[in-house]
Amino acid sequence: MRILAIETSCDETGIAILNFQGSLEEGFSFSIEANLLASQIETHRPYGGVVPGLARREHERNLPMLFRELEAKSFKLEPDIVAVTVGPGLSPCLWGGITFAEEIHGKHFSKAKLVGANHLEGHLYSFLLAENADVSVFPAIHLLVSGGHTMLILMRSLVDWDVLGETRDDAVGEAFDKVARLLELPYPGGPEIEKLAGKRMIGIRRKSFEFPAPMLHSGDYNFSYSGLKTAVLYYLRNNPRAKKPAVARAFQEAAFAPLVAKVKRATEEYGAKSIMLSGGVAANRVLQEKLRVLGHPFFVAPLKYNTDNAVIIALAASVNQISGKEYRLEAQPNLSL
Ligand code: KG4
Numbered sequence: 605m606r607i608l609a610i611e612t613s614c615d616e617t618g619i620a621i622l623n624f625q626g627s628l629e630e631g632f633s634f635s636i637e638a639n640l641l642a643s644q645i646e647t648h649r650p651y652g653g654v655v656p657g658l659a660r661r662e663h664e665r666n667l668p669m670l671f672r673e674l675e676a677k678s679f680k681l682e683p684d685i686v687a688v689t690v691g692p693g694l695s696p697c698l699w700g701g702i703t704f705a706e707e708i709h710g711k712h713f714s715k716a717k718l719v720g721a722n723h724l725e726g727h728l729y730s731f732l733l734a735e736n737a738d739v740s741v742f743p744a745i746h747l748l749v750s751g752g753h754t755m756l757i758l759m760r761s762l763v764d765w766d767v768l769g770e771t772r773d774d775a776v777g778e779a780f781d782k783v784a785r786l787l788e789l790p791y792p793g794g795p796e797i798e799k800l801a802g803k804r805m806i807g808i809r810r811k812s813f814e815f816p817a818p819m820l821h822s823g824d825y826n827f828s829y830s831g832l833k834t835a836v837l838y839y840l841r842n843n844p845r846a847k848k849p850a851v852a853r854a855f856q857e858a859a860f861a862p863l864v865a866k867v868k869r870a871t872e873e874y875g876a877k878s879i880m881l882s883g884g885v886a887a888n889r890v891l892q893e894k895l896r897v898l899g900h901p902f903f904v905a906p907l908k909y910n911t912d913n914a915v916i917i918a919l920a921a922s923v924n925q926i927s928g929k930e931y932r933l934e935a936q937p938n939l940s941l
């Protein structure tokens with residue numbers, strides 16, 4: 605089946621076409637036929653974060669543009685399914701995508717089935733895009749880390765999972781973005797902090813200071829990042845001459861320590877056969893390496909599929925199709941896994 609998917613939950617406008625064959629029982633294969641993305645990073649950068657109203661307007665401008673690009677490139681535009689992200693995300697942005705999906709469905713693809721998709725399932729299934737992807741790796745411990753979510757998930761199979769823990773306040777990606785602002789780095793902060801933290805500094809000890817790693821010994825699988833952000837704020841206030849690369853590195857280490865420790869503990873507790881990483885923060889090479897060295901088969905999608913895109917939405921819609929799962933076609937800003 606051919607799936608045309610639309611993603612507009614936050615600040616990336618994506619349209620993708622995926623060709624997907626097979627079933628859950630017999631196995632499946634897929635190929636990406638198109639993957640178009642219009643980033644709004646430049647629009648939101650002056651504000652240091654995503655402005656929802658502005659984002660919807662941008663989606664409404666970008667969607668027809670990307671769709672025309674698809675037509676111009678004469679991709680085979682005969683989808684069996686049109687899928688659109690219905691949540692979680694920013695309500696105006698989700699509605700922008702849903703309205704557009706309904707429009708092109710009515711105008712061009714009325715024979716196709718129009719379905720909703722869960723953005724978090726998109727991230728969850730992004731591991732299928734890893735070069736070494738394999739579905740005989742369950743139970744798996746999956747760490748989903750993005751700008752809106754920090755979740756530790758026990759996946760018993762592709763369609764059966766339990767959320768073991770989540771953040772109590774800020775998501776880890778959100779903490780990267782906020783700390784980046786404190787360090788006067790541009791939005792989005794994650795890649796900027798990773799770059800700065802990796803800078804070699806001559807004459808400064810590598811571990812010149814540390815921030816306390818939040819929730820490291822909490823005994824559960826939950827996380828918390830608002831205190832760490834405040835710790836960085838106070839440190840910078842009290843040490844105006846602090847070296848920014850050292851602060852970035854100390855923050856990154858403190859942010860990742862509980863993630864890695866809890867993945868390790870959950871892997872042992874549930875006898876997991878593999879570890880998976882997804883969401884925008886999964887693009888971070890330092891985090892990838894820390895999880896890779898835990899010694900289990902490790903799955904993470906190539907860089908461009910970690911942050912938001914429509915290929916992962918098409919994947920989620922495909923798996924839902926073969927497992928018989930459906931989502932209502934209306935914006936669900938707080939949808940979970
Ligand atoms: O999944 P995503 O594109 O959007 C959401 O669904 O939230 O994730 C975006 C988040 C942002 O907070 C961004 O700063 C973070 O992912 N991010 C990173 C890196 N690349 C993106 N965080 C740390 N290191 C990175 N290299």
Ligand code: ZN
Pocket residue numbers: 723727750751883884911912
């Ligand atoms: Zn996302």
